Amino acid sequence: MARGKVQMKRIENPVHRQVTFCKRRTSLLKKANELSVLCDAEIGIIIFSTHGKLYELATKGYFFLLVCLPLTQTMEGLIERYKTACGDAHSTAAGESNQSQVTLYMLALIHPSVDDRLALQE
Numbered sequence: 737m738a739r740g741k742v743q744m745k746r747i748e749n750p751v752h753r754q755v756t757f758c759k760r761r762t763s764l765l766k767k768a769n770e771l772s773v774l775c776d777a778e779i780g781i782i783i784f785s786t787h788g789k790l791y792e793l794a795t796k797g798y799f800f801l802l803v804c805l806p807l808t809q810t811m812e813g814l815i816e817r818y819k820t821a822c823g824d825a826h827s828t829a830a831g832e833s834n835q836s837q838v839t840l841y842m843l844a845l846i847h848p849s850v851d852d853r854l855a856l857q858e
Contacts, residue, residue: 757785765793772796780814 747753761783772779772795783791794810 761791765791768793769795778814778817780811780818782811 747756764783765781768779768781771777777795779793779795781791781793785791792811794814796810
């Protein structure tokens with residue numbers, strides 16, 4: 737018997753939402769680790785839960801490190817490589833202000849205002 741198609745919308749029940757988050761987070765990290773091992777690729781994933789807890793995966797080919805603590809040397813190395821690959825724009829003052837704008841935008845997406853929530857309910 738085939739599984740039903742999952743609708744892409746927010747799960748309203750907080751318990752079901754947390755269970756789904758845990759299962760999908762685990763699956764995502766497992767798949768990223770498998771890709772890293774099979775293709776000898778460096779992969780970095782940063783996940784923040786709705787409660788603000790940090791989940792991180794930083795791989796170096798077949799060797800990976802999974803931590804729920806502050807960023808590790810491996811993750812910092814991956815971020816530095818990303819910045820280098822994207823050019824000098826990320827390391828300049830303009831890049832830093834651009835990064836803060838992106839951070840504010842992400843916060844607005846994660847924590848919508850009360851007016852936005854009321855508009856969604858209508």
